[in-house]
Amino acid sequence: xxxxxxxxxxxxxxxxxxxxxKIALWKRYRGMPQINKNAPADLVxxxxxxxxxxAIDAENRLIDMGRCIFCGTCERISxxxxxxxxxxxxxxxxEKKHLLTDGTLSSLADHSKQHFKKLFGRSLQLRQxxxxxxxxxxxxxxxxxxxxxxxxxxxxxxxxSPRHSDGIVVTGxxxxxxxxxxxxxxxxxxxxxxxxxxxxxxxxxGPFRGSPEITEGLDSLxxxxxxxxxCPPHPLTNLHALLTYFK
Amino acid sequence: xxxxxxxxxxxxAISRNQIPHLxxxxxxxxxxxxxxxxxxxxxxxxxxxxxxxxxxxxxRTDTLLVAGCDAPEAYPSLSNQCEPFHMFExxxxxxxxxxxxxxxxxxMVRYHPNCRNVPDVFGNNxxxxxxxxxxYYSVEGEEIHExxxxxxxxxxxxxxHFRFNCIGERVxxxxxxxxxxxxxxxxxxxxxxxxxxxxxxxSIAGDTTVGHSLCMAQAMEALSSAGPxxxxxxxxxxxxxxxxxxxxxxxxxxxxxxxxxxxxxxxxGRMRGDFLNMALLLCGNRFSKGFIRPGGVxxxxxxxxxxxxxxxxxxxxxxxxxxxxxxxxxxxxxxRFEGCGAVSKSDAxxxxxxxxxxxxxxxxxxxxxxxxxxxxxxLDIPENAEPTGxxxxxxxxxxxxxxxxxxxxxxxxxxxxxxNCVGSxxxxxxxxxxxxxxxxxxxxxxxxxxxTDAESNILRYKIKDPSFxxxxxxSMSLRDTEISDFPLNNKSYNLSxxxxxx
Numbered sequence: 001x002x003x004x005x006x007x008x009x010x011x012x013x014x015x016x017x018x019x020x021x022k023i024a025l026w027k028r029y030r031g032m033p034q035i036n037k038n039a040p041a042d043l044v045x046x047x048x049x050x051x052x053x054x055a056i057d058a059e060n061r062l063i064d065m066g067r068c069i070f071c072g073t074c075e076r077i078s079x080x081x082x083x084x085x086x087x088x089x090x091x092x093x094x095e096k097k098h099l100l101t102d103g104t105l106s107s108l109a110d111h112s113k114q115h116f117k118k119l120f121g122r123s124l125q126l127r128q129x130x131x132x133x134x135x136x137x138x139x140x141x142x143x144x145x146x147x148x149x150x151x152x153x154x155x156x157x158x159x160x161s162p163r164h165s166d167g168i169v170v171t172g173x174x175x176x177x178x179x180x181x182x183x184x185x186x187x188x189x190x191x192x193x194x195x196x197x198x199x200x201x202x203x204x205x206g207p208f209r210g211s212p213e214i215t216e217g218l219d220s221l222x223x224x225x226x227x228x229x230x231c232p233p234h235p236l237t238n239l240h241a242l243l244t245y246f247k
Numbered sequence: 248x249x250x251x252x253x254x255x256x257x258x259x260a261i262s263r264n265q266i267p268h269l270x271x272x273x274x275x276x277x278x279x280x281x282x283x284x285x286x287x288x289x290x291x292x293x294x295x296x297x298x299x300x301x302x303x304x305x306x307r308t309d310t311l312l313v314a315g316c317d318a319p320e321a322y323p324s325l326s327n328q329c330e331p332f333h334m335f336e337x338x339x340x341x342x343x344x345x346x347x348x349x350x351x352x353x354x355m356v357r358y359h360p361n362c363r364n365v366p367d368v369f370g371n372n373x374x375x376x377x378x379x380x381x382x383y384y385s386v387e388g389e390e391i392h393e394x395x396x397x398x399x400x401x402x403x404x405x406x407x408h409f410r411f412n413c414i415g416e417r418v419x420x421x422x423x424x425x426x427x428x429x430x431x432x433x434x435x436x437x438x439x440x441x442x443x444x445x446x447x448x449x450s451i452a453g454d455t456t457v458g459h460s461l462c463m464a465q466a467m468e469a470l471s472s473a474g475p476x477x478x479x480x481x482x483x484x485x486x487x488x489x490x491x492x493x494x495x496x497x498x499x500x501x502x503x504x505x506x507x508x509x510x511x512x513x514x515x516g517r518m519r520g521d522f523l524n525m526a527l528l529l530c531g532n533r534f535s536k537g538f539i540r541p542g543g544v545x546x547x548x549x550x551x552x553x554x555x556x557x558x559x560x561x562x563x564x565x566x567x568x569x570x571x572x573x574x575x576x577x578x579x580x581x582x583r584f585e586g587c588g589a590v591s592k593s594d595a596x597x598x599x600x601x602x603x604x605x606x607x608x609x610x611x612x613x614x615x616x617x618x619x620x621x622x623x624x625x626l627d628i629p630e631n632a633e634p635t636g637x638x639x640x641x642x643x644x645x646x647x648x649x650x651x652x653x654x655x656x657x658x659x660x661x662x663x664x665x666x667n668c669v670g671s672x673x674x675x676x677x678x679x680x681x682x683x684x685x686x687x688x689x690x691x692x693x694x695x696x697x698x699t700d701a702e703s704n705i706l707r708y709k710i711k712d713p714s715f716x717x718x719x720x721x722s723m724s725l726r727d728t729e730i731s732d733f734p735l736n737n738k739s740y741n742l743s744x745x746x747x748x749x
Contacts, residue, residue, distance in 0.1 A: 029532075132429070146517050160402070175430055232453065
């Protein structure tokens with residue numbers, strides 16, 4: 001008993017005050033990309049060529065955050081002169097076309113569906129479906145339940161059954177073998193329901209694009225309400241998206 | 248023992264001509280002899296070379312051994328005489344349609360058509376996208392009941408199907424059918440540009456990003472003679488040990504939660520996050536994605552980073568130690584852990600268990616000691632082995648490794664580390680070559696094999712995650728165990744679905 005209490009005191013109080021207080025992430029973290037529209041054309045082409053995800057539109061100088069895995073190759077090659085990544089982790093969008101960005105992002109709150117806020121603002125129960133995710137996106141959704149983030153204090157929980165949930169959170173590039181199970185889980189959620197796509201794989205196929213075994217984009221199967229980019233998205237990116245879209 | 252198999256070092260590239268090409272009978276017999284005498288199977292797979300199909304085996308004794316032969320359409324199963332070939336033969340049957348006659352349990356592994364368009368060995372119709380569409384092993388009797396779980400599980404975890412045959416609470420058999428996560432990675436790796444290779448390696452299993460990235464980087468380095476400098480090796484070793492701690496700490500918390508002792512569950516969840524953030528400190532990503540590339544690393548560890556890391560570890564180390572002590576000194580925890588889901592050493596040998604799952608059964612094999620890569624040759628890796636093979640042993644091995652890994656990291660942080668960061672990490676491999684790389688990931692032996700053709704293209708990329716060995720260990724643990732102890736046993740292994748499904 002004494003040992004239990006000693007540990008309790010040693011651990012202290014750890015819960016973050018986000019979103020009331022801002023959190024500054026470490027400078028090596030790569031969040032919202034910034035684009036220099038006036039970068040030399042050959043540098044832009046070099047970045048587009050080297051991007052492992054072919055996420056850069058050299059002609060229009062845009063970056064597709066759905067494809068991007070935030071590896072920083074373009075930033076390294078251009079030494080920040082074309083693309084640089086800021087530490088801004090609030091990068092989720094409500095419409096897929098907003099993922100293709102010139103470095104600016106319209107506020108997620110402005111694109112939230114207002115009836116969702118009314119329906120789910122005080123209580124949101126979600127069923128997570130891993131559809132061939134590599135367990136990184138899953139892990140960083142799981143940590144939302146740990147004391148630092150403590151998702152439950154916002155009235156948001158991950159639940160065991162789709163029948164008890166208000167929507168699904170999908171991770172992974174939706175393998176052929178997982179498609180049926182995913183669609184059945186979606187069907188089992190009572191209306192009205194939300195669909196949240198988490199991570200580069202779910203948004204566009206991610207690193208697996210081109211494989212006949214996967215689906216390039218959840219939105220080709222289901223109506224997606226919220227797109228959360230990243231490989232994997234930082235837990236704070238997930239938290240920001242859920243709070244901004246539903247609260 | 249004299250053998251025609253060629254001795255090869257971990258991460259040593261050789262010309263494919265040097266791989267002994269035996270007759271099938273000699274290959275078959277020698278492989279059986281080596282494994283029958285205590286050797287282990289690291290790889291056993293098929294590949295297409297021009298018009299013909301060939302087999303290749305990498306075995307290990309106290310050294311790595313390799314040999315190949317032409318593939319027959321069907322052959323008498325090796326598993327019949329020697330159990331450790333069991334999964335490999337099934338995988339080969341699925342990937343290439345080569346039938347091991349008389350295999351004791353010939354069923355699909357990942358549920359996909361074979362790459363040669365020959366008739367399916369399992370008689371599956373792949374128009375239906377359901378790996379679980381299959382006659383499960385079933386026990387008959389009036390009071391027998393079946394429990395089907397998955398593919399979508401109750402928690403935030405990867406998909407797979409578990410089929411329990413029980414009498415009352417007691418599990419007679421657990422059959423595990425995976426394949427839901429199959430993304431076709433091995434094929435994709437032979438088709439994509441060099442720039443995509445490291446990114447794919449990072450996504451084989453996100454919780455083993457470092458393990459798989461190192462296997463790929465070492466393979467590409469060997470094939471292109473573009474080795475990392477000493478500093479990069481130290482940084483990669485630190486990152487690899489961080490990955491071990493992240494996962495072990497998280498799982499110790501989950502184990503505590505599964506026996507309803509909540510304080511360590513919460514503390515470990517938080518501390519795991521702190522270790523993930525140490526990876527972010529190194530490279531900007533909590534799972535070390537975008538860090539390791541052939542030739543070295545993309546980020547240096549300057550003194551600023553090194554000092555923050557030292558500070559953070561000094562702060563968290565006593566917390567981790569005390570929580571582990573709390574967990575193991577609590578009698579309600581001990582009574583649930585001890586004796587639960589025990590696997591005997593002889594069963595573990597036959598199943599080929601690796602990593603903490605093997606060490607918990609008294610098999611001390613650890614790649615870091617036996618075939619050291621990176622900076623491990625300069626480190627003193629303790630030998631861990633517990634005799635009991637139960638949940639307690641698996642938890643104990645992992646708890647010991649957490650503290651050992653913290654010490655290892657601290658020892659590597661004592662002095663400044665300098666490295667020249669690599670640019671892109673794109674390398675062109677040598678033509679007609681072969682390499683095998685082996686590393687000790689947190690779940691155990693992870694290994695990649697790469698074969699290149701005369702034009703330096705990747706002809707075959709074979710991946711083996713430790714989970715490929717260990718899933719059958721979980722099945723074995725559940726024999727005669729109460730079904731309510733399944734989550735506890737499952738957590739004690741915490742195996743990879745995507746690493747298995749590829």
